[in-house]
Amino acid sequence: MTNTTTTQQVNYNGMDDDAFRQMVHDWFVENYPEELRFPPERMHWDQCGDWYMTLAKKGWLAPGWPAEHGGMGLDANKLLIFMDVNESYGVGRTPDQGMTMVGPLLIQHGTEEQRAHYLPKILAGEHIWCQGYSEPGAGSDLANLSTSAVRDGDDYLVNGHKIWTTLAMDANQIFVLVRTDKEGKKQQGITFLLVPLDTPGITVRPIVNLGMHDEFAEVFFDDVRVPVANVVGGEHQGWGIAKALLGHERIFIGSPKFAILAMSRLKALADMAGLFADPLFVDRYTQLKMDIADLGAAYKRFVEVLKRGGHIGAEVSMLKIWNTETQQRVMDLMLDAAGEHGGVWGELETADGVARAAGDFIGARPTTIYGGSNEVQRNILAKAVLKLPS
Amino acid sequence: MEDISLQSKIDVLSEEQVLIQDSAVAFIAQDEELKRVRASRFTQPGYDKAVWQEMAESGWLGFLVPEEYEGVGLSFSELNLVLIQLGKGLSPVPFVSTAVAAARALVKGDNEALKKEKLPLLVAGEWTPALAWQEVRANLSEKASAVTCANDVLNGVKLFVPDAGGADAFIVSAATDTGTGLYLVDKDAAGISIEYEQRVDGGFYGHITFADTPVSDMVAAAGNGEGQGEAVLAAVLDETRVAVSAELLGVMTRALEISVDYIAQRVQFDKPIGSFQALQHKTVDLFILTEISRSVLLQAATVFDSDASAQERAIAASQVKARCSDAALTVGKDAIQLHGGIGYTDEANIGLYLKKAMYLSSWLGSASAHRARYAELTL
Numbered sequence: 082m083t084n085t086t087t088t089q090q091v092n093y094n095g096m097d098d099d100a101f102r103q104m105v106h107d108w109f110v111e112n113y114p115e116e117l118r119f120p121p122e123r124m125h126w127d128q129c130g131d132w133y134m135t136l137a138k139k140g141w142l143a144p145g146w147p148a149e150h151g152g153m154g155l156d157a158n159k160l161l162i163f164m165d166v167n168e169s170y171g172v173g174r175t176p177d178q179g180m181t182m183v184g185p186l187l188i189q190h191g192t193e194e195q196r197a198h199y200l201p202k203i204l205a206g207e208h209i210w211c212q213g214y215s216e217p218g219a220g221s222d223l224a225n226l227s228t229s230a231v232r233d234g235d236d237y238l239v240n241g242h243k244i245w246t247t248l249a250m251d252a253n254q255i256f257v258l259v260r261t262d263k264e265g266k267k268q269q270g271i272t273f274l275l276v277p278l279d280t281p282g283i284t285v286r287p288i289v290n291l292g293m294h295d296e297f298a299e300v301f302f303d304d305v306r307v308p309v310a311n312v313v314g315g316e317h318q319g320w321g322i323a324k325a326l327l328g329h330e331r332i333f334i335g336s337p338k339f340a341i342l343a344m345s346r347l348k349a350l351a352d353m354a355g356l357f358a359d360p361l362f363v364d365r366y367t368q369l370k371m372d373i374a375d376l377g378a379a380y381k382r383f384v385e386v387l388k389r390g391g392h393i394g395a396e397v398s399m400l401k402i403w404n405t406e407t408q409q410r411v412m413d414l415m416l417d418a419a420g421e422h423g424g425v426w427g428e429l430e431t432a433d434g435v436a437r438a439a440g441d442f443i444g445a446r447p448t449t450i451y452g453g454s455n456e457v458q459r460n461i462l463a464k465a466v467l468k469l470p471s
Numbered sequence: 472m473e474d475i476s477l478q479s480k481i482d483v484l485s486e487e488q489v490l491i492q493d494s495a496v497a498f499i500a501q502d503e504e505l506k507r508v509r510a511s512r513f514t515q516p517g518y519d520k521a522v523w524q525e526m527a528e529s530g531w532l533g534f535l536v537p538e539e540y541e542g543v544g545l546s547f548s549e550l551n552l553v554l555i556q557l558g559k560g561l562s563p564v565p566f567v568s569t570a571v572a573a574a575r576a577l578v579k580g581d582n583e584a585l586k587k588e589k590l591p592l593l594v595a596g597e598w599t600p601a602l603a604w605q606e607v608r609a610n611l612s613e614k615a616s617a618v619t620c621a622n623d624v625l626n627g628v629k630l631f632v633p634d635a636g637g638a639d640a641f642i643v644s645a646a647t648d649t650g651t652g653l654y655l656v657d658k659d660a661a662g663i664s665i666e667y668e669q670r671v672d673g674g675f676y677g678h679i680t681f682a683d684t685p686v687s688d689m690v691a692a693a694g695n696g697e698g699q700g701e702a703v704l705a706a707v708l709d710e711t712r713v714a715v716s717a718e719l720l721g722v723m724t725r726a727l728e729i730s731v732d733y734i735a736q737r738v739q740f741d742k743p744i745g746s747f748q749a750l751q752h753k754t755v756d757l758f759i760l761t762e763i764s765r766s767v768l769l770q771a772a773t774v775f776d777s778d779a780s781a782q783e784r785a786i787a788a789s790q791v792k793a794r795c796s797d798a799a800l801t802v803g804k805d806a807i808q809l810h811g812g813i814g815y816t817d818e819a820n821i822g823l824y825l826k827k828a829m830y831l832s833s834w835l836g837s838a839s840a841h842r843a844r845y846a847e848l849t850l
Contacts, residue, residue, distance in 0.1 A: 367846040379766035399759045463751035470746045
């Protein structure tokens with residue numbers, strides 16, 4: 082089947098790497114709003130909706146999807162370049178769960194009808210998706226989730242409480258992991274469901290985070306009626322397919338770009354404050370710089386695997402741990418370097434733009450929590466790579 | 472013992488590299504329990520000449536020597552595969568001193584006749600020179616000043632020459648009217664006296680005094696131009712730092728393997744202690760350090776195997792020496808902790824790894840010295 086409403090018939094993979102990079106960069110320069118470069122926090126729909134639609138019209142909304150489904154069909158190498166230009170140009174993330182999660186899932190595990198219904202709506206910007214995984218009682222221990230779906234004729238009745246749902250207030254669709262069987266191992270009996278957010282019985286309540294930003298929300302389900310046809314991958318099969326989704330995307334959490342950007346802000350702040358005359362500061366700064374340079378070497382090593390068409394396993398957790406903890410150390414030094422400005426929300430003018438030490442410091446807190454806390458990542462490495470006993 | 476490094480999972484080796492690595496693995500397996508390593512501690516020259524001959528026959532001593540001088544003409548990507556295994560086996564041979572530092576000084580120097588005469592002997596394991604360059608503790612300067620050369624006669628003191636005991640000759644940096652040159656001196660030349668200092672790992676540093684010692688040949692003419700003493704020495708020291716980093720990576724890799732093996736088996740409180748999360752997380756952190764080090768070493772080898780500038784090489788050398796020095800010490804220390812009381816005994820092999828890490832991480836510049844150098848080169 083094809084969804085060719087916006088498909089560009091361009092063989093991107095056949096392009097020279099540098100030419101492709103230049104083309105993507107040039108198009109961003111031309112089309113991405115200057116004032117939205119390097120946004121300090123996740124953007125809401127009223128900020129980035131126009132950009133989302135610009136991408137949709139260009140056919141660049143789903144770089145990793147196969148061309149037959151309306152994506153750019155980029156291979157691993159070109160996808161890495163595409164993401165790299167996104168990061169280096171400071172293109173902010175849109176509400177992209179439809180592209181990164183729902184689309185790939187439906188392409189792999191959905192039915193023809195589901196693909197025909199949902200994929201074009203994602204590509205057209207009509208469906209904005211959010212993710213309903215975590216619950217108050219199921220964070221790091223996600224399989225402990227208890228939101229229930231009970232069969233009632235051709236529907237499920239869904240009841241429960243999801244939390245940490247990023248940008249739910251901007252979305253009109255949610256994909257949820259629900260419990261359809263309470264017997265047996267907790268990983269079994271979980272089902273993957275697609276739910277329109279305007280279904281009666283759903284309440285979205287924003288959560289204000291430490292950065293005073295309503296990036297997350299809670300989503301309450303109270304006797305919400307969802308057709309059985311909205312199951313993806315079969316009843317009780319949700320855990321397996323949700324885990325399988327965490328494939329190539331995981332590499333991006335190891336990208337050093339964000340840390341490099343944070344270091345450039347730190348450098349501007351330190352230049353202004355004359356801190357490079359302080360050998361203690363220089364030592365701390367250099368350690369961080371080398372931690373990031375060394376991360377870069379490790380990241381490249383993993384990227385090579387993808388370029389060869391290889392598979393990345395649990396070991397990629399090491400990049401997440403190193404990257405996020407290094408970022409937090411950068412913020413520690415930034416806060417220190419900012420003096421009293423470390424205790425205020427406002428921005429400090431530097432030669433290089435602005436530094437917002439307190440905001441960035443707060444913003445770095447969740448990096449070691451989301452996507453499986455770093456402690457859970459260490460458990461995974463201990464078990465899967467070091468084969469330590471449980 | 473299971474290989475827990477990510478090499479077999481995510482890196483790709485050429486067929487030739489696999490053969491090289493396999494033969495190095497087989498080589499260190501001969502002394503898996505480190506009995507020979509233990510027996511050689513605090514002895515001179517500290518290694519078995521038959522073992523050295525075996526390495527020569529494998530072609531390893533000529534890896535970084537061009538084929539025209541009867542070497543193999545390979546690159547750091549291959550050399551490191553051998554050095555990692557030598558590190559894992561704590562091999563006491565003077566491989567880095569002779570087959571890297573001294574060999575490369577000869578190769579990069581501008582004395583063509585000497586290269587033709589001596590390099591084939593070095594490659595064949597029949598002649599074992601060592602590099603004597605350092606004059607001040609904790610100083611990385613390539614400019615000689617304490618040792619001088621005038622009228623083909625050396626005077627002064629060189630410090631911290633590893634493997635001086637088994638060396639047949641020294642390549643000595645010395646100050647002249649026109650800058651730093653490199654000179655070849657026979658070990659039994661007149662006026663040489665060597666004071667040996669025990670290292671923690673069981674080897675010795677030689678502190679060498681030259682008193683009107685005649686040089687037997689010039690390795691690189693005085694000056695800082697291409698093929699001249701100071702430039703050659705600077706380049707050779709950076710290459711040697713990469714080599715030492717590879718050895719350090721082997722040391723930490725093996726120390727981690729031994730520790731993982733130990734905590735998986737050691738039972739306390741009716742459970743293997745490796746099931747405790749506090750120990751698992753500590754061990755995972757060591758694993759991450761080891762793999763970050765391996766990544767940086769792979770990158771450094773790529774830089775040194777390319778036509779990168781001296782500046783780029785210096786940055787890469789400091790980056791990898793800083794990381795591997797730091798990581799090997801951390802892994803070594805925590806490996807002792809993971810072993811508990813037995814780790815503090817001379818009887819347990821794990822302590823030998825910490826001591827090797829202490830020696831190699833402090834030689835040719837510590838982690839902090841190389842961070843400072845990196846800062847200078849990149850700020």
